[in-house]
Amino acid sequence: MNSKPTQGRPDARGVEADFNHFGFSTRTIHEPFPSTPAGVVHSARQSSNCGRTPRPSGADGDLSPTWQLENKLARLEGAEAGLVLSSGLAAFRTLVRSFLAAGDEMIIHRPVCTDTAHLIREIVSAVGARLMPVDLSDPEVIGRLITARARIVYLDTPTNPLNNILDIAAIAERAHAHGLMVAVDSTFATPALQRPLEHGADIVLHSLSKYINGHGDTVGGALLGKAAVIRQLREEAFRHRHETAISPQASFLILRGLNTLALRMDQHCNAAHALALTLEAHPYVAWVRYPFLDSHPDHEIARRQMSGGSGMLAFGLHKGAEGATAMTRRLRLIKSGGNLAEIGSFICGSARLTHARHLSLAGSEFCASLGEDFIRCSVGLEDAEDLVEDLLVALDFA
Numbered sequence: 001m002n003s004k005p006t007q008g009r010p011d012a013r014g015v016e017a018d019f020n021h022f023g024f025s026t027r028t029i030h031e032p033f034p035s036t037p038a039g040v041v042h043s044a045r046q047s048s049n050c051g052r053t054p055r056p057s058g059a060d061g062d063l064s065p066t067w068q069l070e071n072k073l074a075r076l077e078g079a080e081a082g083l084v085l086s087s088g089l090a091a092f093r094t095l096v097r098s099f100l101a102a103g104d105e106m107i108i109h110r111p112v113c114t115d116t117a118h119l120i121r122e123i124v125s126a127v128g129a130r131l132m133p134v135d136l137s138d139p140e141v142i143g144r145l146i147t148a149r150a151r152i153v154y155l156d157t158p159t160n161p162l163n164n165i166l167d168i169a170a171i172a173e174r175a176h177a178h179g180l181m182v183a184v185d186s187t188f189a190t191p192a193l194q195r196p197l198e199h200g201a202d203i204v205l206h207s208l209s210k211y212i213n214g215h216g217d218t219v220g221g222a223l224l225g226k227a228a229v230i231r232q233l234r235e236e237a238f239r240h241r242h243e244t245a246i247s248p249q250a251s252f253l254i255l256r257g258l259n260t261l262a263l264r265m266d267q268h269c270n271a272a273h274a275l276a277l278t279l280e281a282h283p284y285v286a287w288v289r290y291p292f293l294d295s296h297p298d299h300e301i302a303r304r305q306m307s308g309g310s311g312m313l314a315f316g317l318h319k320g321a322e323g324a325t326a327m328t329r330r331l332r333l334i335k336s337g338g339n340l341a342e343i344g345s346f347i348c349g350s351a352r353l354t355h356a357r358h359l360s361l362a363g364s365e366f367c368a369s370l371g372e373d374f375i376r377c378s379v380g381l382e383d384a385e386d387l388v389e390d391l392l393v394a395l396d397f398a
């Protein structure tokens with residue numbers, strides 16, 4: 001994974017500049033403690049046999065896990081500042097409440113009709129604003145459809161669950177030309193694989209509940225960007241702190257998970273790529289969508305914008321929904337369920353992804369429906385060979 005921003009020893013441009021010459025994995029584990037004498041370890045754990053650890057002076061010495069998490073995420077995304085909140089949706093709600101007023105519009109990459117799409121619409125209508133769903137795979141659409149009330153362009157890439165890749169740099173260029181802010185949900189990529197601010201985005205949103213925590217045992221959300229933008233978001237979040245505040249325990253767990261992010265994302269990418277290649281070569285498989293397959297329509301953008309394809313993949317069988325059900329029943333390691341971006345592998349079909357509340361949205365202009373044959377697989381951290389074997393045995397259902 002190419003994650004070293006610069007090579008060689010930097011000159012004395014302060015602690016941050018010095019710290020930034022380290023690779024991504026190093027920066028997920030260490031902190032730039034300016035006043036730390038070599039060899040002294042700072043942690044929330046102060047066991048009696050660790051000796052007395054002096055509390056470091058200066059801002060970086062703050063031991064609040066939420067504060068540490070905000071700073072670490074900001075450094076990893078290349079942001080000036082960060083804000084950590086109770087969930088990914090709380091982060092989205094804070095973004096909307098901060099930058100949209102009644103009558104304003106948010107240009108959004110047209111989502112698939114899932115429960116999340118439903119909630120996004122509720123959150124935006126709650127402030128009296130409107131969503132303008134467009135297909136951002138053509139960034140020129142921004143110039144063609146913009147109105148005087150448009151404020152923000154919002155997109156996720158890779159997209160859930162279709163696994164499309166949107167060109168952040170091209171979208172940001174068009175949006176900025178019209179005075180719009182660009183916010184990118186980068187949850188599926190994490191800063192280990194993609195850093196949207198480097199491509200011109202103004203705000204990055206993460207659900208920390210997924211890969212960043214990585215262990216499926218807590219929830220959190222984050223917003224990263226320029227200091228002035230984060231300050232405004234923080235004030236808005238503070239007004240609603242009964243619903244936006246994250247617990248110190250959740251921040252602590254996410255910080256601990258983050259230590260192994262680079263390793264985990266490497267393994268997710270390798271296993272998902274192996275599965276994608278297996279599926280692509282299988283006679284029962286009609287189509288596969290994985291960003292680092294040459295057959296992916298956006299693979300050139302993916303290779304420019306990401307350093308790995310992540311752990312999500314989508315595919316369909318010639319035998320459609322019926323085949324998907326038959327295959328899923330035969331899987332042993334890969335569990336059936338809507339969970340994603342966790343340690344274990346999960347698979348689910350179109351019906352499960354779009355059931356329940358999507359019915360009120362079906363047929364609307366706002367969101368797109370999934371094909372009956374659609375299958376999403378969130379590839380976990382098991383041995384890739386075992387997952388490949390599990391799939392091959394399951395596919396032999398005829």
Ligand SMILES: *Cc1c(COP(=O)(O)O)cnc(C)c1O
Pocket residue numbers: 087088089090156160185187188207208209210219220221
């Ligand atoms: C899960 C998810 C969210 C919502 O995050 P929560 O932490 O569950 O509230 C937002 N965006 C993406 C891409 C997600 O997968």
